[in-house]
Amino acid sequence: xxxxxxxxxxxxxxxxxxxxxxxxxxxxGRWQWxxxxxxxxxxxxxxxxxxxxxxxxxxxxxxxxxxxxxSDEWRSVKVTGxxxxxxxxxxxxxxxxxxPAYHVLVPFQADGGGVLVVDRxxxxxxxxxxxxxxxxxxxxxxxxxxxxxxxxxPPSDRSAPPGQVQHLAPAQVLAAGDIxxxxxxxxxxxxxxxxxxxxxxxxxxxxxxxxxxxxxLSYAVQWWVFALGALAAFGWMARREILDDRVAQxxxxxxxxxxxxxxxxxxxxxxxxxxxxxxxxASAIPAIRxxxxxxxxxxxxxxxxxxxxxxxxxxxxxxxxPR
Numbered sequence: 001x002x003x004x005x006x007x008x009x010x011x012x013x014x015x016x017x018x019x020x021x022x023x024x025x026x027x028x029g030r031w032q033w034x035x036x037x038x039x040x041x042x043x044x045x046x047x048x049x050x051x052x053x054x055x056x057x058x059x060x061x062x063x064x065x066x067x068x069x070x071s072d073e074w075r076s077v078k079v080t081g082x083x084x085x086x087x088x089x090x091x092x093x094x095x096x097x098x099x100p101a102y103h104v105l106v107p108f109q110a111d112g113g114g115v116l117v118v119d120r121x122x123x124x125x126x127x128x129x130x131x132x133x134x135x136x137x138x139x140x141x142x143x144x145x146x147x148x149x150x151x152x153x154p155p156s157d158r159s160a161p162p163g164q165v166q167h168l169a170p171a172q173v174l175a176a177g178d179i180x181x182x183x184x185x186x187x188x189x190x191x192x193x194x195x196x197x198x199x200x201x202x203x204x205x206x207x208x209x210x211x212x213x214x215x216x217l218s219y220a221v222q223w224w225v226f227a228l229g230a231l232a233a234f235g236w237m238a239r240r241e242i243l244d245d246r247v248a249q250x251x252x253x254x255x256x257x258x259x260x261x262x263x264x265x266x267x268x269x270x271x272x273x274x275x276x277x278x279x280x281x282a283s284a285i286p287a288i289r290x291x292x293x294x295x296x297x298x299x300x301x302x303x304x305x306x307x308x309x310x311x312x313x314x315x316x317x318x319x320x321x322p323r
Contacts, residue, residue, distance in 0.1 A: 007245035011238040018234030022227040029223030036216035042073075043211055049074040054146050054193075057110065064114025064184045072149055076193060079145050081110040083118075083138040087177030090132060090164045091119070096207065100125040102132050104203055105165070105173050105189075108145060114184035117170045118147055119191045121203025130161055136201035143197070147190035 054076035060068045068075075084107040091103035101122045108118045126133030156166035165176050170189050175181075191206055 003242050004245050004249070007241050011241045014234045014238040014241065018231050018238075021230035021234070025223045025227035025230060029220045029227065032216045032220035032223060036213070036220060039214050039216060043213060045071055046074050046209065046211065049076075049148075052076065054078045057113070057116070060149065061186060061188075064186050067187050068149060070151070073151050074148050076146055076148050077190065079108070079110045079113070079116065079147070080142065081108055081113070081116075081145070082142055083108055083140075084115070084177070084179070085137055085140070087174075087179055088135060088163070089173050089176045090135070091168055092160055092164050092166055094122065096122055096204070102135075102164075103168070103206075104135055105168070105177075106138050107174060107177055107179060107185075108143075108190075111142075114186050115174065115179065116147075116186045117168075117173045117189040118145065119150075119168065119189060119206065120195075121192065121205055123203060136199060136203055139195055139197045139199045141197075143195055145190075145195055146193040148193060149188050149190055152188055 049072070052075060055078065057077040057079040060072050060075065060077060087107045089105045091105055094101055094103050101124050103122050104120045106118055106120055108116045110116055120138060123132045123135055150168075153167040153169050155169040155172055158166045160166050160176070163176060165172050168189055170185060170187060173189075174183065174185055179185075
C-alpha cells in the first residue's frame with residue numbers, strides 16, 4: 001500500500017530534526033570530551049611534578065622573558081635573591097574554605113636574573129572589605145626560596161584599588177607594585193614552598209590543588225546518550241507517521257460502499273449487441289422475484305349499541321309499501 005505525500009513529508013521533517021539534534025548533541029559531547037582530556041593532562045602533569053625534587057630556576061628558564069614548557073608547571077625550583085617588600089600586592093577575590101581572603105604577592109629579585117612574582121600565601125579580609133588589616137612581611141635580606149612554577153593568568157580588564165589586582169598576571173602585578181616598566185621579569189609566577197631564613201610571621205599556606213577530574217567525562221557521555229535518544233525517538237515517530245497513514249487508508253477502503261448488484265431486468269433490456277458472445281440471454285436468466293405474502297384481512301369492527309339504535313330508528317321512519 002502506498003503512503004500519502006503528506007505522511008512522507010511529516011516523516012522526512014522528523015528525520016531531519018533527529019539528525020540536527022543528534023549532530024548538536026554529538027558536538028557538545030565532543031566539546032566536553034576535549035575538556036576532560038585537557039583536565040586529565042593537567043592532572044598528569046601535577047602528579048608528575050608535585051613531588052619531584054627542586055631544580056635551579058635557570059635550568060628551566062634560561063633567561064627572564066623566556067617561557068618554560070607547559071609540562072614544567074608545578075615543578076619546584078630553587079632561586080636565591082631578595083624580596084622587594086615595598087612592592088607587595090594583594091590578589092582580590094580568592095576565597096579560602098568559603099571565606100573571603102587575599103593572596104599576598106611579593107616580587108622577588110633573583111640574583112643575576114629578573115624579577116619573579118611569588119605568591120607567598122593568604123590573609124583574611126579585614127573589617128574593611130577593601131583591604132586586609134595586616135600583612136606579615138617576608139624575610140629580609142638574602143633569601144633562599146623554593147617555589148613551584150605556575151602558568152600566568154590572563155590579564156584582567158577590571159579595575160582594582162591601589163596595590164591590588166584582579167588576576168595573577170605578572171605584568172599587572174609588577175605595575176600595581178610600582179615596579180618600573182621595562183624591568184627584566186619572568187613571565188610565569190611561583191607559589192612559595194619554603195623560605196630560608198623563615199619569616200617572623202608566616203602566612204597561611206595555600207591549599208593543595210584539587211585533583212578532581214571534574215564532570216566533563218560524564219557530561220560527554222550524557223550528550224552522546226542524548227544523541228542516540230534523539231535518533232531513536234524521532235525515528236520511531238517518523239515510522240509511526242507512515243504506519244498510521246497506512247492504517248487510515250485501509251480503514252477508509254473498508255468503509256467505502258460495495259458496487260450495487262446488477263438487476264436481471266436491466267440485463268434483459270440491454271440489446272443483444274451489447275452483450276458478449278458468451279453472455280446468456282434474458283430468457284435464459286430466470287427472473288428472481290421476492291416472495292410476497294397476501295395482506296391479512298382487516299378484522300371486522302363490532303358495531304356499538306348507539307349505532308344499532310340509530311339504524312332501527314331510521315328503518316322505522318321509512319314508508320312502508322301498501323299491502
